Amino acid sequence: MNLAKTLVIGNSGSGKSWLSEQLAESLGCAWLDLDLLHWEPGGYNVARKREDVLALAREAASADFWIIEGIYGWIVSELLSTATALIWVRIDESECVANIEQRGIRRGACAQSFAELLQWAKSYRARSGSSSYAAHDAIFRSFARAKHCLQTRDEVTAFAGVGQLRAD
Template structure:
């Protein structure tokens, strides 16, 4: 299984990816880990370094779960996946999930630092539906619609048992 999951922040990508990876004993790559400088908030790494790390992860593992909102990276990984999943539960679900999100120590130095970014994150999530960048609904829809392989769009909740 080489599962690629995309969607808005708060759509459930990380939760689903972790559950599938655990269920099937697969390595899991949260694209946030390679996109941003370690222990820095919203400081991007070079696109070349990010792409090198993505390609290396895909080459190093016969099976995997990759997830993120970065349309250009999802599109780059899509030819190697066996299934593309687009999580699209809607704005209210994403906002509610972000409010319930536990501390992510791999992204923030403290729970307080994460909480301090919540308002900014929620505004960014709201903009998903109107902007047209690589991290928008429009970009995700294009990646999903163009993908010639196995794919599914979920507007509700998916569980690891739904993806076997």
């Protein structure tokens, strides 16, 4: 599996960031969390302009080797044509919520936005839009190159430890 340009999608709290960091370290490449592009610096309060986000995402994807992860299907869809691999971290919503609770508030979030994030993670299969289960399923099904769907924490951990990681 060619992981030179890998997209990692999934629900909030699914382990996308952890997996992406492990893969990037193994491969010696850059890792980008799409939250850092979607939100203005300083937290989760103000979204950037769509055209600015897409320009930043395309710039990051122009590199030769990368791992880009996030929940934003509208951004991921713009990068699919450059990706060599797609990983969908599809663990149960209850486990996502537990993971978020365990890691706690981060990146300047407040108690209210943390509570909203927990509710957001719970609603993965029920919500609509490009960050929903249905949207991620459509992205995964349409991707014609190498792809994996990881459905348990053990599968995520095992994939992170794959000894045959390649970036060529």
